[in-house]
Amino acid sequence: MVDQETVDLEILDLPCKSSVASIESSIRWADGFLLLYSITQRSGFLEIPRLKTLIDKTKESLVLVANKADLEVGRKVTTEEGQRLAKDLGCGFRELSVAEAVLSVEAAIFQLIRLTLDQQRPLPDRRSYMLTVRHALTRKLTRSKTMQW
Numbered sequence: 280m281v282d283q284e285t286v287d288l289e290i291l292d293l294p295c296k297s298s299v300a301s302i303e304s305s306i307r308w309a310d311g312f313l314l315l316y317s318i319t320q321r322s323g324f325l326e327i328p329r330l331k332t333l334i335d336k337t338k339e340s341l342v343l344v345a346n347k348a349d350l351e352v353g354r355k356v357t358t359e360e361g362q363r364l365a366k367d368l369g370c371g372f373r374e375l376s377v378a379e380a381v382l383s384v385e386a387a388i389f390q391l392i393r394l395t396l397d398q399q400r401p402l403p404d405r406r407s408y409m410l411t412v413r414h415a416l417t418r419k420l421t422r423s424k425t426m427q428w
Contacts, residue, residue: 281392288392299333306333311340311395313387316361318345318374319353324360331368340395341370344387349376 280286291305306312314330316323327343334341343365345356358374365372371390375383 281389281396284396286392286396288388302330302333310399311342311391313342313344313391315344315346316356317347318356318361319347319350321355324356324364327364328368331370340391340398341368342387342391342394343368343370343372345372345374346377348374349379 291309312334314327316327318324331341343361345358345361347353361374362372371394373383373387373390375387377384
C-alpha cells in the first residue's frame with residue numbers, strides 16, 4: 280500500500296556487467312528505476328549516465344540511490360557529486376545505508392512508486408480544463424462589475 284493505493288511490485292536486480300541488449304530489454308519491461316551505486320566504488324557511479332541514456336529512450340521514472348553511506352572511511356564518491364549527477368539527470372537522489380536503515384530503503388522505493396504512478400495517471404482533458412477556467416474567470420469578472428465600491 281502506497282498512499283492508500285494498492286501497488287503490485289516486481290523487482291529486477293540487474294547487475295552492472297549485463298549486456299546492453301539485456302539492459303534494454305529490462306528497461307522496456309520496467310516502469311521505474313532505482314539506479315543504485317556504492318559510495319565506495321567510483322566505477323558504478325560512472326556507469327549511471329550510460330544507464331540513464333538507455334532509460335531515456337523509453338522511460339522517465341528514475342531515482343538515483345547512493346548506498347553504503349555508513350562507510351565514510353572508504354568513500355570514493357561524495358554526496359555533492361551524487362546530488363550534482365541527480366540534478367544533471369533530472370531525477371531524485373537519496374543517500375542511504377541498506378545495512379543500517381531499512382526505512383530509508385523503503386522511502387526510496389516509495390518515492391519511485393509515487394513518481395511512476397504520477398506519470399501513469401492520465402492528464403486532465405486540456406479543453407475541459409480551459410473551459411472550466413474560462414467560466415470561473417467570467418463569473419468572477421461579472422461579479423466584480425456588479426459590485427459597488
